[in-house]
Amino acid sequence: RKEVEQDPGPFNVPEGATVAFNCTYSNSASQSFFWYRQDCRKEPKLLMSVYSSGNEDGRFTAQLNRASQYISLLIRDSKLSDSATYLCAVNGFAGKSTFGDGTTLTVKP
Amino acid sequence: DAGITQSPRHKVTETGTPVTLRCHQTENHRYMYWYRQDPGHGLRLIHYSYGVKDTDKGEVSDGYSVSRSKTEDFLLTLESATSSQTSVYFCAISESLAGGDNEQFFGPGTRLTVL
Numbered sequence: 422r423k424e425v426e427q428d429p430g431p432f433n434v435p436e437g438a439t440v441a442f443n444c445t446y447s448n449s450a451s452q453s454f455f456w457y458r459q460d461c462r463k464e465p466k467l468l469m470s471v472y473s474s475g476n477e478d479g480r481f482t483a484q485l486n487r488a489s490q491y492i493s494l495l496i497r498d499s500k501l502s503d504s505a506t507y508l509c510a511v512n513g514f515a516g517k518s519t520f521g522d523g524t525t526l527t528v529k530p
Numbered sequence: 531d532a533g534i535t536q537s538p539r540h541k542v543t544e545t546g547t548p549v550t551l552r553c554h555q556t557e558n559h560r561y562m563y564w565y566r567q568d569p570g571h572g573l574r575l576i577h578y579s580y581g582v583k584d585t586d587k588g589e590v591s592d593g594y595s596v597s598r599s600k601t602e603d604f605l606l607t608l609e610s611a612t613s614s615q616t617s618v619y620f621c622a623i624s625e626s627l628a629g630g631d632n633e634q635f636f637g638p639g640t641r642l643t644v645l
Contacts, residue, residue: 455633464620464636465573508573510634517563517588518622518634522572 424448425511427521435529438499442524444509445491453512454485454492458505459523465508468494499528533557534637536621542643549608551640553621555601561624562604563634564588564596566617573620579604611644618642 427444434440446454454471469476471483471492482495492509506523513519533556543549553562564576565588575588577596585596593615595607608615618641622634 453632464639466636467633470633512632517575517578518573519575520573522570 422447423522424519425509425521427509427524429522429524431525431527433527433529434499436499436501438528439495439497440499440526441496442494442507442509442526443491444493444511444521445489446511446519447490448511448513448519449487449490451511451513455510455512455518456483456492456494457508457510457520459508460505465520468507496526499526501528501530504528534621534623534635536619536637536640538640539638540641542645543611544645545612546610549611549642549644551606551619551621551642553604553606553637555604555623557623557625557635558601559623559625559635560601561632562598563622563624564594564604564606565620565622566590566615567620567639568617576606576619611642613644616642616644 425446456468457465458468459465471485475484480497484493504527506525508523509521510518535554537552563578565573567573574590576594579585579598597605618639620639621637624632624634626632
């Protein structure tokens, strides 16, 4: 079983839709959590950190559930420009990140 | 954007040849990482460094070695390249260890093809 698992999708949604991604992790000692966005043939870029209290950045909301060991990303009012692959990352010792394989989102007109 | 560059950006080489990839940062971050990214496997950690001359193995380190003689440079060497090492290689940096926002910043990647 992988340390970090994501539904690979693809998720194909119309503009304006709300879409949610989940990511589960197996190491209960994990310290910090992130969502990254990766465009085709580009490097991953940090989208947002994930805090226990939940956090929001515009149309994006991230949540952490330590008891069930998963993090989630909610995107409201999807835009064409949101089309990308979304990677969750779980950090442990030495700041090492373990990444999920990514979930591909395509937003269609 | 964080100041991270990788060189070369593209390389085609033959099986059995040595290859060195370079990662250079201008952020003075302590931690540096090398990943490879392949379809169906996501990002996998090859090696990482927690300071000058301090390195350790990641989950897919076989066939790779690294060196860090200066804070700003982290080199990845394939001693004898194999076709299974055809991949996209990303370097990343991180500032801190303990808790908080120790997110990683990635370089633009190197596309390596081993024929």
